[in-house]
């Protein structure tokens with residue numbers, strides 16, 4: 001069984017690597033994890049996820065089928081140069097904001113299959129909305145490997161390189177915007193005298209229910225209309241949001257993420 005497993009090396013062992021490792025099918029993938037020298041973190045990962053760890057990842061490349069770069073965008077340049085010395089046709093995947101297949105291909109040996117996968121932290125619950133796109137040298141079989149990798153962490157969509165540049169802010173960064181909204185609502189809820197646990201239950205289930213409603217494909221405006229009873233209380237709150245241009249605030253926040261991701265390349 002283990003001989004048929006695909007060997008995956010994670011370079012980077014932080015939040016995103018751990019979220020992905022949690023979702024991967026350990027019957028399909030043999031996982032090895034390396035990082036930038038934080039050995040305690042590697043030991044914790046070994047214990048938590050029952051995977052192999054290495055402090056010398058560059059010596060393991062020849063045994064690997066897939067290499068996943070789960071490290072900061074600005075660390076890619078040096079890591080790709082190091083990888084190029086030993087790599088021989090392995091699939092290289094990055095999850096970094098701003099690091100597209102064109103960037104990877106230009107820094108790896110000619111013909112190296114590469115992909116860009118953009119998950120979010122809900123990967124750790126198998127609930128990521130993940131985007132992916134392929135480089136020029138990815139076969140049908142390798143595309144299937146990529147989909148096998150990411151199906152364990154939630155839903156996915158294949159899009160273009162340009163679309164990942166533009167949509168990383170929406171599918172990977174905007175969860176943080178939702179958490180900010182939740183934080184504000186939790187604070188308000190606690191002020192009504194309920195416990196923190198109750199506040200979390202109220203707010204989390206309200207957001208989860210709203211997300212389920214969105215999945216029915218009814219337009220968000222229509223869903224909001226259905227909440228706002230004519231002349232009722234919700235309309236008064238919506239008017240505050242509209243008058244203060246929540247939509248403009250969202251556009252500005254998304255644009256700030258996009259600009260920063262471009263600078264990190």
Ligand SMILES: NC(=O)C1=CN([C@@H]2O[C@H](COP(=O)(O)OP(=O)(O)OC[C@H]3O[C@@H](n4cnc5c(N)ncnc54)[C@H](OP(=O)(O)O)[C@@H]3O)[C@@H](O)[C@H]2O)C=CC1
Pocket residue numbers: 011012013014015016017034035036037038039041070071072073075079095096097118119120121172
């Ligand atoms: N967090 C998120 O929601 C998302 C993150 N991403 C992308 O994932 C990537 C990682 O982010 P995240 O997990 O949040 O970051 P973390 O800071 O949690 O983890 C970064 C990891 O990269 C390792 N690392 C840094 N530099 C090097 C290097 N030169 N060589 C080897 N390993 C290195 C660190 O090593 P050490 O353990 O030794 O410190 C650490 O394990 C980023 O590129 C980000 O754009 C993409 C989508 C969503």
Ligand SMILES: O=C(O)[C@@H]1CCC=N1
Pocket residue numbers: 097168172173
């Ligand atoms: O904040 C970041 O840079 C990463 C990329 C998208 C989500 N987190």
